[in-house]
Amino acid sequence: MKKVILFFALALATVTGVYAQKQTGGEKNLEVQFAPLGGNPISISGIRFRMFNSATSAIRIGLFIGGTSDKSVVAADDDNDIPELIDTDKTFDVTLRPGYEKHFAGTERLSPYIGGEILFNMHSETSIDEEWNTGDEQVATTTIKDGSTTFGLNVVAGTDYYFASNIYLGAEIGFGFAMTSNKDTVETHDGYPDGDEEPDPVPNGGNSGWGPNYNGTIRLGWLFN
Secondary structure, X not given: OHHHXXXXXXXXXXXXXXXXXOOOOOOEEEEEEEOOOOOOOOOEEEEEEEEEEEOOEEEEEEEEEEEEXXXXXXXXXXXXXXXXXXXXXXXXEEXXXXXXXXXXXXXXXXXXXXXXXXXXXXXXXXXXXXXXXXXXXXXXXXXXXXXXXXXXXXXXXXXXXXXXXXXXXXXXXXXXXXXXXXXXXXXXEEOOOOOOOOOXXXXXXXXXXXXXXXXXXXXXEEEEO
8 A cells, every 4th residue: 555655656746746836935834744654654743834934934833732542441340339440541742843944945846954943842641540439339539640841952954845836745854952851740539438648749850862863754745825
Protein backbone atom coordinates (compact mmCIF):
# COMPACT_ATOMS: atom_id res chain seq x y z
CA MET A 1 0.00 0.00 0.00
CA LYS A 2 2.85 2.37 0.86
CA LYS A 3 4.46 1.70 -2.54
CA VAL A 4 1.18 2.56 -4.29
CA ILE A 5 0.89 5.83 -2.36
CA LEU A 6 4.53 6.69 -3.19
CA PHE A 7 3.94 5.89 -6.88
CA PHE A 8 0.94 8.22 -7.12
CA ALA A 9 2.81 10.96 -5.25
CA LEU A 10 5.69 10.75 -7.73
CA ALA A 11 3.28 10.68 -10.65
CA LEU A 12 1.50 13.76 -9.35
CA ALA A 13 4.81 15.56 -8.92
CA THR A 14 5.81 14.67 -12.51
CA VAL A 15 2.53 15.82 -14.04
CA THR A 16 2.04 19.01 -12.06
CA GLY A 17 5.62 19.98 -11.27
CA VAL A 18 5.92 22.22 -14.34
CA TYR A 19 3.24 24.46 -12.83
CA ALA A 20 4.78 24.50 -9.34
CA GLN A 21 4.69 27.91 -7.69
CA LYS A 22 6.04 28.85 -4.27
CA GLN A 23 5.37 31.82 -2.02
CA THR A 24 5.78 35.38 -3.33
CA GLY A 25 4.72 37.24 -0.19
CA GLY A 26 1.40 37.92 1.51
CA GLU A 27 0.18 34.32 1.51
CA LYS A 28 -0.94 32.28 4.47
CA ASN A 29 -0.03 28.65 4.92
CA LEU A 30 -1.42 25.58 6.69
CA GLU A 31 0.48 22.32 6.97
CA VAL A 32 0.13 18.95 8.65
CA GLN A 33 2.95 16.72 9.84
CA PHE A 34 2.71 12.96 9.39
CA ALA A 35 4.93 9.86 9.43
CA PRO A 36 4.38 7.96 6.13
CA LEU A 37 6.94 5.27 7.00
CA GLY A 38 5.79 4.74 10.60
CA GLY A 39 3.56 2.04 12.01
CA ASN A 40 0.56 4.41 11.87
CA PRO A 41 1.20 6.49 8.71
CA ILE A 42 -2.00 8.51 8.77
CA SER A 43 -1.45 9.83 12.31
CA ILE A 44 -0.92 13.60 12.48
CA SER A 45 1.59 14.87 15.02
CA GLY A 46 0.77 18.56 14.67
CA ILE A 47 -0.60 21.45 12.62
CA ARG A 48 1.40 24.54 11.67
CA PHE A 49 0.23 27.94 10.45
CA ARG A 50 2.56 30.37 8.65
CA MET A 51 2.05 33.93 7.43
CA PHE A 52 4.49 35.20 4.81
CA ASN A 53 5.25 38.90 5.26
CA SER A 54 7.32 38.68 2.09
CA ALA A 55 8.76 35.99 -0.15
CA THR A 56 11.64 35.55 2.30
CA SER A 57 10.05 36.20 5.72
CA ALA A 58 7.43 34.19 7.62
CA ILE A 59 5.93 34.08 11.11
CA ARG A 60 4.82 30.61 12.17
CA ILE A 61 3.07 28.81 15.03
CA GLY A 62 2.77 25.07 15.58
CA LEU A 63 -0.07 23.56 17.60
CA PHE A 64 -0.85 20.13 18.99
CA ILE A 65 -3.81 19.32 21.25
CA GLY A 66 -4.60 15.72 22.07
CA GLY A 67 -5.28 13.12 24.69
CA THR A 68 -6.07 9.49 25.41
CA SER A 69 -8.55 7.62 27.58
CA ASP A 70 -8.15 3.91 28.33
CA LYS A 71 -10.66 1.97 30.40
CA SER A 72 -10.51 -1.55 31.79
CA VAL A 73 -13.56 -3.23 33.30
CA VAL A 74 -13.71 -5.71 36.17
CA ALA A 75 -16.85 -7.77 35.73
CA ALA A 76 -19.52 -7.66 38.42
CA ASP A 77 -19.61 -10.44 41.03
CA ASP A 78 -23.31 -11.07 41.53
CA ASP A 79 -22.73 -13.76 44.12
CA ASN A 80 -21.06 -11.27 46.46
CA ASP A 81 -23.17 -8.26 45.41
CA ILE A 82 -20.11 -6.49 43.91
CA PRO A 83 -20.96 -4.18 40.97
CA GLU A 84 -18.94 -3.68 37.81
CA LEU A 85 -15.71 -1.75 38.54
CA ILE A 86 -13.86 0.46 36.06
CA ASP A 87 -10.21 1.59 36.03
CA THR A 88 -9.45 4.63 33.84
CA ASP A 89 -6.15 6.09 32.60
CA LYS A 90 -6.24 9.49 30.87
CA THR A 91 -3.64 11.81 29.35
CA PHE A 92 -3.86 15.32 27.91
CA ASP A 93 -1.24 17.33 25.96
CA VAL A 94 -1.02 20.87 24.64
CA THR A 95 2.02 22.05 22.67
CA LEU A 96 2.65 25.53 21.22
CA ARG A 97 5.63 26.38 18.96
CA PRO A 98 5.68 30.07 17.88
CA GLY A 99 8.61 31.06 15.67
CA TYR A 100 10.11 32.93 12.72
CA GLU A 101 11.61 31.79 9.38
CA LYS A 102 14.04 33.45 6.96
CA HIS A 103 13.74 31.96 3.47
CA PHE A 104 16.36 32.02 0.72
CA ALA A 105 16.07 32.16 -3.06
CA GLY A 106 16.58 28.42 -3.67
CA THR A 107 15.08 27.40 -7.01
CA GLU A 108 11.69 27.77 -8.68
CA ARG A 109 10.38 24.85 -6.61
CA LEU A 110 12.71 24.75 -3.60
CA SER A 111 12.45 27.21 -0.67
CA PRO A 112 15.19 26.59 1.96
CA TYR A 113 15.04 28.48 5.25
CA ILE A 114 16.51 28.96 8.70
CA GLY A 115 14.71 30.23 11.78
CA GLY A 116 13.94 29.87 15.44
CA GLU A 117 11.04 28.82 17.65
CA ILE A 118 9.91 28.71 21.27
CA LEU A 119 8.55 25.44 22.66
CA PHE A 120 5.88 25.25 25.36
CA ASN A 121 4.22 21.97 26.39
CA MET A 122 1.81 20.97 29.15
CA HIS A 123 1.25 17.27 29.87
CA SER A 124 -1.10 15.72 32.43
CA GLU A 125 -1.88 12.15 33.48
CA THR A 126 -4.79 10.90 35.59
CA SER A 127 -5.37 7.38 36.86
CA ILE A 128 -8.70 6.47 38.52
CA ASP A 129 -9.02 3.01 40.09
CA GLU A 130 -12.29 1.69 41.52
CA GLU A 131 -12.67 -1.00 44.16
CA TRP A 132 -15.52 -2.31 46.27
CA ASN A 133 -15.61 -1.02 49.85
CA THR A 134 -17.22 -3.98 51.59
CA GLY A 135 -17.49 -2.13 54.90
CA ASP A 136 -19.70 0.65 53.56
CA GLU A 137 -20.94 -1.36 50.57
CA GLN A 138 -20.05 1.29 48.04
CA VAL A 139 -17.54 1.91 45.27
CA ALA A 140 -14.36 3.60 46.48
CA THR A 141 -11.95 5.37 44.13
CA THR A 142 -8.25 6.19 44.22
CA THR A 143 -7.22 9.05 41.92
CA ILE A 144 -3.56 9.72 41.06
CA LYS A 145 -2.57 12.84 39.12
CA ASP A 146 0.76 14.04 37.79
CA GLY A 147 2.20 15.72 34.71
CA SER A 148 4.85 18.10 33.47
CA THR A 149 5.56 21.49 31.91
CA THR A 150 8.29 21.94 29.26
CA PHE A 151 9.89 25.13 27.96
CA GLY A 152 12.48 25.22 25.18
CA LEU A 153 14.24 27.20 22.47
CA ASN A 154 15.13 25.78 19.07
CA VAL A 155 17.14 26.94 16.03
CA VAL A 156 15.83 25.25 12.87
CA ALA A 157 16.81 24.68 9.25
CA GLY A 158 14.53 23.18 6.64
CA THR A 159 13.23 23.27 3.12
CA ASP A 160 9.90 23.26 1.25
CA TYR A 161 9.66 21.54 -2.14
CA TYR A 162 6.70 22.70 -4.25
CA PHE A 163 5.63 19.74 -6.40
CA ALA A 164 2.44 21.57 -7.50
CA SER A 165 1.24 25.14 -7.47
CA ASN A 166 1.09 26.31 -3.82
CA ILE A 167 1.47 22.73 -2.50
CA TYR A 168 4.71 21.43 -0.99
CA LEU A 169 6.46 18.70 0.95
CA GLY A 170 9.07 19.63 3.52
CA ALA A 171 11.52 18.45 6.17
CA GLU A 172 13.26 20.16 9.08
CA ILE A 173 16.12 19.69 11.55
CA GLY A 174 17.10 21.76 14.58
CA PHE A 175 19.41 22.44 17.50
CA GLY A 176 17.96 23.52 20.81
CA PHE A 177 17.50 23.44 24.55
CA ALA A 178 14.54 22.19 26.60
CA MET A 179 13.78 22.17 30.31
CA THR A 180 11.03 20.05 31.89
CA SER A 181 9.50 20.56 35.34
CA ASN A 182 7.58 17.53 36.60
CA LYS A 183 4.51 18.12 38.75
CA ASP A 184 4.10 16.48 42.14
CA THR A 185 2.21 13.20 42.15
CA VAL A 186 -1.04 13.75 44.09
CA GLU A 187 -3.17 10.85 45.34
CA THR A 188 -6.73 11.32 46.61
CA HIS A 189 -9.30 8.85 47.96
CA ASP A 190 -13.08 8.89 47.85
CA GLY A 191 -15.59 6.48 49.34
CA TYR A 192 -13.26 4.86 51.86
CA PRO A 193 -13.98 4.55 55.59
CA ASP A 194 -13.32 7.59 57.77
CA GLY A 195 -9.71 7.75 58.81
CA ASP A 196 -8.30 6.55 55.49
CA GLU A 197 -5.22 8.74 55.09
CA GLU A 198 -4.13 10.17 51.80
CA PRO A 199 -0.35 10.21 51.22
CA ASP A 200 1.55 13.49 50.93
CA PRO A 201 2.28 14.74 47.40
CA VAL A 202 5.41 13.16 45.93
CA PRO A 203 7.86 15.60 44.26
CA ASN A 204 9.20 14.42 40.89
CA GLY A 205 11.88 17.04 40.10
CA GLY A 206 12.70 17.81 36.49
CA ASN A 207 15.29 17.54 33.74
CA SER A 208 16.90 19.53 30.95
CA GLY A 209 18.88 18.86 27.81
CA TRP A 210 20.35 20.44 24.71
CA GLY A 211 21.71 19.33 21.35
CA PRO A 212 20.68 18.56 17.76
CA ASN A 213 17.22 17.22 17.09
CA TYR A 214 15.34 15.91 14.10
CA ASN A 215 11.65 16.15 13.32
CA GLY A 216 10.94 12.63 12.04
CA THR A 217 7.84 13.63 10.08
CA ILE A 218 7.05 14.78 6.56
CA ARG A 219 5.39 18.18 6.29
CA LEU A 220 2.60 18.61 3.74
CA GLY A 221 1.29 22.15 3.26
CA TRP A 222 -0.51 24.52 0.98
CA LEU A 223 -0.60 28.28 0.46
CA PHE A 224 -3.68 30.46 0.28
CA ASN A 225 -4.45 34.19 0.26
